[in-house]
Amino acid sequence: MQGLMMKHELMISDLIEHAANVHRDREIYTLNTDMSEHRYTWADCAVRVRKLANALLSAGVKKGDRVATIAWNNYRHIEIYYAVSSIGAIVHTINPRLKPEQIIWMINHAQDSYMMFDTTFGPLIEGVSAHCPSVKTWICMTDKAGLPDYKTDVQDYESFIKEASETIKWERFDENTASALCYTSGTTGDPKGVLYSHRSTILHAMMGCSYDSIGGGSGDSILAVVPMFHVCAWGLVYSAAMVGAKLVMPGPGLDGANLTKMINQEEVSLMAGVPTIWLAIYNHVKETGGGLPTVKKALVGGSALPESLLRAYELELGIPMQQGWGMTETSPLGSTYCPHPETDLDDYESTVADKLKAGRRVYGVDMRIVDDEGNELPQDGKTDGHLHVRGPWVSSAYFGDDDNDAFTDDGWFATGDVAALHPTGFMEITDRSKDVIKSGGEWVSSIEVENAAADHPEVAMAACIGLPHEKWQERPFLIVQPMPGKTPDKDEIIKCITAKCAKWWVPDAIVFQDTLPIGATGKILKRELKVKYKEFDLTNPS
Secondary structure (H helix, E strand, O other): OOOOOOOOOOOHHHHHHHHHHHOOOOEEEEEOOOOOEEEEEHHHHHHHHHHHHHHHHHOOOOOOOEEEEEOOOOHHHHHHHHHHHHOOOEEEEOOOOOOHHHHHHHHHHHOOOEEEEOHHHHHHHHHHHHHOOOOOEEEEOOOOOOOOOOOOOEEEHHHHHHOOOOOOOOOOOOOOOEEEEEEOOOOOOOOOEEEEEHHHHHHHHHHHOOOOOOOOOOOOEEEEOOOOOOHHHHHHHHHHHHHOOEEEEOOOOOOHHHHHHHHHHOOOOEEEEOHHHHHHHHHHHHHHOOOOOOOOEEEEOOOOOOHHHHHHHHHHHOOOEEEEEEOHHHOOEEEEOOOOOOOOOOOHHHHHHHHOOOOEEOOOOEEEEEOOOOOEOOOOOOOOEEEEEEOOOOOOOOEOOOOOOOEOOOOOEEEEEEEEEOOOOEEEEEEEOOOOEEEOOEEEOHHHHHHHHOOOOOEEEEEEEEEEEOOOEEEEEEEEEEOOOOOOOHHHHHHHHHOOOOHHHOOOEEEEOOOOOEOOOOOEOHHHHHHHOOOOOOOOOO
């Protein structure tokens, strides 16, 4: 016997209409590409979403067509998210910091028919357009007056939607219809395409609204620093519409000064981004003697949260930090920090260890760990294994790719992370499978070494990689980015490491580098460091 419930497909179009009807006066603030400010309401946004949808339909965009974006976090990008998906087409967000040949590969692999881009990326478009035959129309996200003179045949966004109707009857279709396409940034070889659906997006947004996950409600002002080209901005564009939160979109203003100004000016209460962003804000606040009085929580993802940054925000700025874990393949929400009910929140020191884990597993994402032979391992918080996940917003295959070795025969996705699962529900990432350093047959956790080194007050960031060793197979090697104007003492860094790690994990050598290579998602590009230092002689580090 089945239940007597309505069959009502989960549609992204319902989200924007809900926001327009129920939360119509809540704002979306944008720092534009030209550094001017723009603000309008969710109701205003919905009108322009309908216009864009009608313009796309009039231009011949059909269900399943891919519409690419190379753009900052801004109000037009939000409109594209909703309009494209709501007519059954697919938003393909592209990371603008990739090499041109990688972008060309992605556009051609996805067979994008339209490309919408911010003026910042005009030179990039000029360089790739001749190599992308599937793209019929290039649209610059500006008005006619702001349209630069391009060699490529380009339309301006405002002219494209100007004559389109403000009304539309959204079509209802199968909720499993594809809605967005993102390519992974952390794989070797060609990137892998992850194809989200309306169903997965709505369910993911619902979980993102949960108090113990990302949270946020109609009274919140959310700063979305995480890029819209990275896993759909962690779903914030959708969950904000669902609850009617104000959105603060920083555009290209991603430095500490601009972000701090926006946080205080727009009274941000919840902010989401990667550790490097929060470090920039913290440094600016400390340099200027200011504060962030309205912020209730900073969500951290993309890479491991250093303990020094956690303590700086919580003890000095009074802002709780919440670490989360996820991947492009998990939409990305997989786990977020929330205290176990038995945690003594009055004893701050007792909370730190849990806050530095990857969070507690959210409902909807099952997890297991297995050994090299695929045997399931105990969830005792002590045993490490290869992390597998499954759930309604977890990818089941890669788009247009026959290489699906990451997906197991019994329905799990092999994440490439090495983790321990705790009886309290916490998941603890101990390393990436490809970054694990195997020394003398035993694993060295590069993440733990990096986090321990970052405890030194003069260390801004650290990267630990494995280099070949004649006796031990591999040994850890540490590259440190010092705080501006500082030269940390290597022996003091080693003391920080030995305070938290096994002595045999101590790097055989430490070198300083003014800046570490950072990808567009805020992660340290270890593959570049491995290439740069592959000839480094660990036996003669001086």
